[in-house]
Amino acid sequence: MAAKNNLTMTSDVQVTAREIDFVTRFARNWQHLRDILGIMRPIKKQPGTVLKSKTASVTLAQSVGEGEEIPYSKATVIEKDYANINVEKYAKAVSIEAIKEYGYDVAVAMTDEAFLYELQTNVTNRFYDYLNTGLLTVSETNWQRALAMAKGAVINKFKQMHRTATNVVGFVNVMDLYDYLGGADITIQTEFGFQYIKNFMGYSTVFLLSDEEIKRGRVIATPVENIVLYYIDPADSDFARAGLDYRTDGETNLVGFHVQGNYSTAVSESFAIMGLTLFAEYQDGIAVADIDETPTLGTLTVTSAAGSATGETKITVTPAKEASGNVYKYKVGDSAETVTYGQNVRTWSTWDGKSDITAATGKKITVVEADATYKAQKAGNATVTAK
Numbered sequence: 001m002a003a004k005n006n007l008t009m010t011s012d013v014q015v016t017a018r019e020i021d022f023v024t025r026f027a028r029n030w031q032h033l034r035d036i037l038g039i040m041r042p043i044k045k046q047p048g049t050v051l052k053s054k055t056a057s058v059t060l061a062q063s064v065g066e067g068e069e070i071p072y073s074k075a076t077v078i079e080k081d082y083a084n085i086n087v088e089k090y091a092k093a094v095s096i097e098a099i100k101e102y103g104y105d106v107a108v109a110m111t112d113e114a115f116l117y118e119l120q121t122n123v124t125n126r127f128y129d130y131l132n133t134g135l136l137t138v139s140e141t142n143w144q145r146a147l148a149m150a151k152g153a154v155i156n157k158f159k160q161m162h163r164t165a166t167n168v169v170g171f172v173n174v175m176d177l178y179d180y181l182g183g184a185d186i187t188i189q190t191e192f193g194f195q196y197i198k199n200f201m202g203y204s205t206v207f208l209l210s211d212e213e214i215k216r217g218r219v220i221a222t223p224v225e226n227i228v229l230y231y232i233d234p235a236d237s238d239f240a241r242a243g244l245d246y247r248t249d250g251e252t253n254l255v256g257f258h259v260q261g262n263y264s265t266a267v268s269e270s271f272a273i274m275g276l277t278l279f280a281e282y283q284d285g286i287a288v289a290d291i292d293e294t295p296t297l298g299t300l301t302v303t304s305a306a307g308s309a310t311g312e313t314k315i316t317v318t319p320a321k322e323a324s325g326n327v328y329k330y331k332v333g334d335s336a337e338t339v340t341y342g343q344n345v346r347t348w349s350t351w352d353g354k355s356d357i358t359a360a361t362g363k364k365i366t367v368v369e370a371d372a373t374y375k376a377q378k379a380g381n382a383t384v385t386a387k
Helices: 010-037 096-102 104-131 143-160 174-181
Strands: 049-059 074-085 088-095 136-140 168-173 189-191 194-200 203-209 218-223 227-232 255-262 267-280 287-291 301-306 312-318 327-333 349-351 364-370 376-383
Touching: 010 104, 010 194, 010 227, 010 255, 010 267, 049 267, 074 267, 088 096, 088 104, 096 104, 096 267, 104 267, 136 143, 143 168, 143 174, 143 218, 143 287, 168 174, 174 203, 301 364, 312 364
Parallel strands: 136 287, 168 203, 301 376
Antiparallel strands: 049 074, 088 267, 168 218, 189 194, 194 203, 218 287, 227 267, 255 267, 301 312, 327 349, 327 364, 364 376
16 A cells, blocks of 8 residues: 655655754854854844944043033944845755765765855854954054954943943964964863864953964954844745745754755755854954064155145145054144154044145144054155145
């Protein structure tokens, strides 16, 4: 007698188990990463949502005399489009020849593990690329100071923003760590493809990255409060509405996974969809500290021409900033200022690199390119020509 329709067969159980195992392991890996970083529950977004990075500044109003009206201090948050978060689709296949040579369990387990790792790496690599664009640029002479000043820079920034930075996470090149430690014994944890150290030199967690993820001589730091995990529920995607059935873990659905056999090509096919972005909300809340072991003051070529209004000069500086997070500072006087590498120019006037500057013809203007901690990196001067 033939089997009844809709009977659950052995092959069905195997496929279902594979799908459940895959989405469960993927969710567990990300839960573990969130636990390490201290990220709260992921934030769900709709497909096509534009993620925006932010920079923040506060300009305090000047003090006023007795009885005078108190002016408002100006808080500015500038948003910039980072990327659209959309559902992305991936596929892999295991041939019948591979199954025959290695056996079903080995062939499938090996490729599923590699598939899961690549999906995970796709998300983390984009996150590392974004971290490298942090706007709090710092230059130091050794790795230990870079680690310390990167942390200090982000704590200082969050204090200026009146935001809490409970813990700071660091990202370093693994070779720099071992070079610094030498033969010292230290516990390095490895979980789900991540290597990290807990409670190291004031950081809650320091992640150890490869040369492809962070260059040698660089330290990146950001508060855990600045890191957000956005996701799209695969069930909300057009794929699901089109009748394509993907297995999810049933809780925080970070990935959808489906397995089927393709008789025409004799392969076992796997399909995954996900919309997952690990993101740092404030780009100027990310410190990027680079080591300069032979620090010398660079040269800026400064030119002055008549500005657009009487008493103003138009300043041009070359070359362009060495790092996007660097700032310009300037002073106007009877003679050019003497500047040394690493000199703190915090109290100098700030210039945005394009606005005209008020200065009298014949005066000397000294322009400094400084890092996020206001340490001089390059300097130059010119005789002022004003309108």
